Amino acid sequence: MSVMLETTLGELVVDLYCDKCPLAAKNFLKLCKTKYYNDVLVYNVQQNFMIQTGDPSGTGRGGTSIYGMLYGEQAKYFEDEIRLPQLKHSRPGLVCMASSGENQNTSQFYITMRGEDMEFLDGKHTIFGEVAEGLDTVLKEINELYCDTDGRPYRDVRILHTYVLDDPFDDPKGIEDLIPDASPARGRPEAESVNPRLIDLEDEEDGLTAEALEERIREVEANKRAVVLEMIGDLPDAEIKPPENVLFVCKLNPITTDEDLEIIFSRFGTGVKAEICRDPVTGDSLNYAFVEFDDVESCEEAYKKMNNALVDDRRIKVDFSQSVAKQWNRYTMRPRGSTKIKSRGAGFQERSPDASTLLSASSAARAGNGGGRNGKGSGLESGPRTSVPAPKSRWEESAAGKASHGAVEVSNRKRPASPTGYQEGRGRDSGGEAGGREGRKGRREAQGERSQRSRSRSLERIRKQIRRSGSPSRERRERRDGLRERDWRDRRERSRDRSQSRELRRRR
Known part of the structure; x- marks a missing residue:
């Protein structure tokens, strides 16, 4: 009733609750037996909250259950197995089904990384196992990876192989056709639709010539440098390419x-x-x-x-x-305004929009404490990506808490009318709306003329500064050097004369 998952960072041993959650446990065991999880990405890491994987597409919108593989699309999902109060999200290392709704479990699962403030997940997701080995080593290292705003690590972590250690369930009919003769050596699942990131070359060294391995190392190193620049904000996109036209x-x-x-x-x-x-x-x-x-x-x-x-x-x-200068200029000259981002359990925080918010309409903002440093809520989803709602704190539920964090209602009061009416000197007419339009047009024209004069004066000042600070001509430099040479000779002669005069006076 246990499975070993070999990842790029080490091995995990998972014990399954076959008696309490037979559907979820059998689904997980048979998927591991058919090597469904081989080379699947760990695509969502919320620091000190949870780690999510199990989707061959790497997007959080794919995956199917073993029942769907055996019986067709109508059996893609299976029912929840909520066991309260025996099974709760009360400690780190619990293995749970990730779903987008009720009774919509497929192949995706997540592992909890804490035991506090997780009650809002109870009754919504099936808990079908726990990590027996690797919690303080492998999962801790995955939990500390740097991630983007969607929660995906900048370093690709994959489940390389799955080994069924103990299986109490009988194999269903037709599963023998799904079990491969050997573990597939594909590197990436065929359904994966995300771009690769930083990888380890240890698994690729076998079978490569010296030239191919050297070329691969250069490619990986260049990708690493680009991803690091993207992480620190010096590059808008690691995958950016020059235009072909x-x-x-x-x-x-x-x-x-x-x-x-x-x-x-x-x-x-x-x-x-x-x-x-x-x-x-x-x-x-x-x-x-x-x-x-x-x-x-x-x-x-x-x-x-x-x-x-x-x-x-x-x-x-x-x-x-x-x-890529034009793309770079659009990134560096982006607006510097701030946006209000709601943080899990921490109210509101001020943040400037990052590159991904400006360059991609699909990217999300980074959240705070409960969602970890990566911030997309819990991210426990399968099919259409939907975040698990965060638990509301006491101050969020109270009117005083909302008012203290800027929830101020702006009144819709009208501006009082001018006591003097429209002024004829500025093109306004007391006749009403038509005069108002003419007045506004006159003000805009006058403002445009003032702006043009101001720009002209500024350009003239800049030209004068350039002329003043420009390098002197050759004749001026020679004349200046000649004056300095003559001045130096005159000073030297006057000093010699003074010394001779003092010597004569001393001898007398």
Whole structure:
């Protein structure tokens, strides 16, 4: 009545409650026997709360029970086995079914990492086993992994193999067709739809040549560096790639303009956009540019025809762009406003939106204490991802607690009318709405003129500063050095004369 799970971080031994929860225990044992859990990701880690796995897709929306594999889609789910008050979420190491609703258990399960403040899960999820070995070693290491806002670790942790140590249930009819002759060596399940992250190479070393292994090591190291930059916020996305419809053009003549390049490259397609990179201070061309096309085919055709072409008496060099500057600028120049995020059991906290919130509509915000550092509530879901509701604390249920955390109602009072009415000097008319529109239009025009004058003055100040701080010409430098040399010679002669005068006076 026990199973050993071999993970990338060590072994776990799970004892099952076959007498109290026979459906869930039999489902887990037979799935392990058919090697269903081999290479499945640990895709949701909520620090000091729970660890979730069991979905071959790695998304939390997949998986099926052994009954669905044997009897078809209509038997995909099986019933809950709630055993209260005998089985409660009262200690770490309990193995429970993860489901999105009542009687919707499949293959997903989670392991609790604490015993306090877990009562809200009682009566909602089936507890069918406990971890007998590996709680303080393997699970502790998994619990301390760095994770993204969805709770997925930046390091891929997988269940490599499953070994059934004791099985009291008879094999159902047809399961022998599902049991493989040997453990599958697939590396990733066929149903997995998420991008791989940091991995360990120990399981891949066998069967690789020295060149292939060296190439694989370089690839993994590059991926690690990109993921680390994403973790600390210096990179918007570790999987970011340069656009395929943009060409990089260099060795340009300084007199070439954006319009010239657009005209030249427009023969390969419509909607061509060219941008020459210029010095931010002087505005001079840096002799390279980026040319963007509407489709990849036009870009490839332009690369074939325009490389080493003659443009303004210069042989230009054309290559496919490897720059992600535009994506990077959108990330670094994102709004810096703050959002209110509700935290499990800790009220509200102020937080600036992170890169994933701005770049992906599907990412969620990071929660607080109860949801761990990764924050998506409990994340115990199967099928459509739905979070388990957090228990409300006393201050959340009280009106005083809500008021103390900013739940203030804003009144809908109207602004009092101006006692003087509309002023004719600003284009307003006491005639009513029409005069108000004219007045607002006049104010906008006046404000635009003031803004234009202010920008002009600012640009003029900047130009003067640049002229003042610019390097002196050669003639000015020579004249300045000559004056300094003459001044130094005059000072040296005057000093010599004073010394001679003092010596003569002393001799007399």
